[in-house]
Amino acid sequence: MIRVGVNGYGTIGRRVADAVRKQKDMELVGVTAAHPHYKYSVASGKGIPLYALDMKSLEAFNKEGYALRGTLNDLLQRVDVVVDGAPEDSGAANRAVYSQAGVKAVFQGGEEHELTGTSFVAQCNFEEASGKRSVRVVSCNTTGLCRTIHAVDRGPGVSRARAVLARRATDPDDVKRGPIDAVVLDPTTVPSHHGPDVQTVLRGMEIVTMAFKVPTTHMHLHSLILSLKAPATKEAVVSALQKAPRVTLVDGKAGFKSTANVMDWARERGRDRNDVYEATVWRDSVTVVDGEAYMFLGVHQEAIVVPENIDAIRALAGGYTREESMKATDESLGITHV
Numbered sequence: 387m388i389r390v391g392v393n394g395y396g397t398i399g400r401r402v403a404d405a406v407r408k409q410k411d412m413e414l415v416g417v418t419a420a421h422p423h424y425k426y427s428v429a430s431g432k433g434i435p436l437y438a439l440d441m442k443s444l445e446a447f448n449k450e451g452y453a454l455r456g457t458l459n460d461l462l463q464r465v466d467v468v469v470d471g472a473p474e475d476s477g478a479a480n481r482a483v484y485s486q487a488g489v490k491a492v493f494q495g496g497e498e499h500e501l502t503g504t505s506f507v508a509q510c511n512f513e514e515a516s517g518k519r520s521v522r523v524v525s526c527n528t529t530g531l532c533r534t535i536h537a538v539d540r541g542p543g544v545s546r547a548r549a550v551l552a553r554r555a556t557d558p559d560d561v562k563r564g565p566i567d568a569v570v571l572d573p574t575t576v577p578s579h580h581g582p583d584v585q586t587v588l589r590g591m592e593i594v595t596m597a598f599k600v601p602t603t604h605m606h607l608h609s610l611i612l613s614l615k616a617p618a619t620k621e622a623v624v625s626a627l628q629k630a631p632r633v634t635l636v637d638g639k640a641g642f643k644s645t646a647n648v649m650d651w652a653r654e655r656g657r658d659r660n661d662v663y664e665a666t667v668w669r670d671s672v673t674v675v676d677g678e679a680y681m682f683l684g685v686h687q688e689a690i691v692v693p694e695n696i697d698a699i700r701a702l703a704g705g706y707t708r709e710e711s712m713k714a715t716d717e718s719l720g721i722t723h724v
């Protein structure tokens with residue numbers, strides 16, 4: 387069993403913790419808690435052991451009557467791998483703590499590539515992380531772009547990628563951020579950071595991205611244009627996408643008219659928290675004009691990186707092939723390859 391701890395129990399940490407509990411080869415030793423909140427009572431009710439982030443948190447939780455198992459330092463003594471779900475840019479400070487405890491670490495996309503030197507999307511570069519001390523699972527947008535571009539690259543081939551990202555304003559439980567009535571250029575300059583981030587995984591891919599935020603919590607939506615290396619039909623591009631794991635094709639005529647419908651599909655399927663782990667491509671949007679493939683790509687920001695975190699844990703632990711790990715992860719999360 388790989389003993390796993392989760393440090394930072396927010397949007398990503400909560401999901402990764404539940405996903406770890408579904409793996410036959412992993413044990414969730416515990417999660418850290420920073421500030422008293424109902425999510426920790428729920429976690430406790432599920433039998434998830436809680437550890438305070440530090441002594442100040444321990445005191446605050448003790449006052450509220452929680453029974454905590456110790457602090458982060460105690461948790462680190464009991465695990466092989468820690469998944470860092472802390473707010474972005476905490477990575478450098480946390481990395482020092484994990485290294486001192488001799489624990490391997492999975493970081494998230496809010497950190498810089500340089501933090502670990504290995505940025506990870508399972509189906510693209512699982513082997514690069516194999517046996518390493520730490521790895522960074524790239525952001526939700528980068529994960530969606532990498533899976534989709536890699537899929538088409540393995541079919542007709544991709545010589546160049548261009549993407550315009552309509553980004554969700556914030557996550558559903560976040561009442562502090564917006565916009566609620568504007569489209570915000572994010573950034574106002576071109577390119578956005580997403581293209582260079584894709585290149586940390588798909589080395590040498592020629593890609594330019596631009597991004598803006600829209601008032602929704604339901605997923606990001608990318609307009610993706612791929613220049614094809616070889617002449618190809620729409621059917622060939624669709625077939626390449628169909629063959630790729632963790633990419634799902636949806637159709638407007640089946641009712642998928644919006645990102646809200648994709649979330650509703652996950653709800654109807656009984657997915658935990660309505661999570662959509664797959665990069666979602668609208669089949670009817672796939673169009674080839676003058677050697678360029680156009681498509682709409684949906685990314686559920688809260689969920690798409692969850693399977694990558696599970697595979698990253700196995701990659702660091704060592705002893706698994708990409709196929710073994712992805713199969714176990716997908717079966718546990720109900721990700722079917724159609």
Ligand SMILES: NC(=O)c1ccc[n+]([C@@H]2O[C@H](COP(=O)([O-])OP(=O)(O)OC[C@H]3O[C@@H](n4cnc5c(N)ncnc54)[C@H](OP(=O)(O)O)[C@@H]3O)[C@@H](O)[C@H]2O)c1
Binds near residue numbers: 418419524687691
């Ligand atoms: N949200 C997304 O859509 C998304 C998608 C992909 C990747 N990511 C990346 O995932 C990472 C986490 O993002 P998130 O959205 O999950 O954040 P989040 O919801 O704000 O959760 C952060 C968690 O970290 C805890 N925390 C606060 N200070 C901490 C510290 N110093 N050390 C450890 N934990 C601490 C917080 O605890 P309390 O709640 O108790 O204060 C909270 O549970 C970031 O790198 C982000 O860029 C986010």
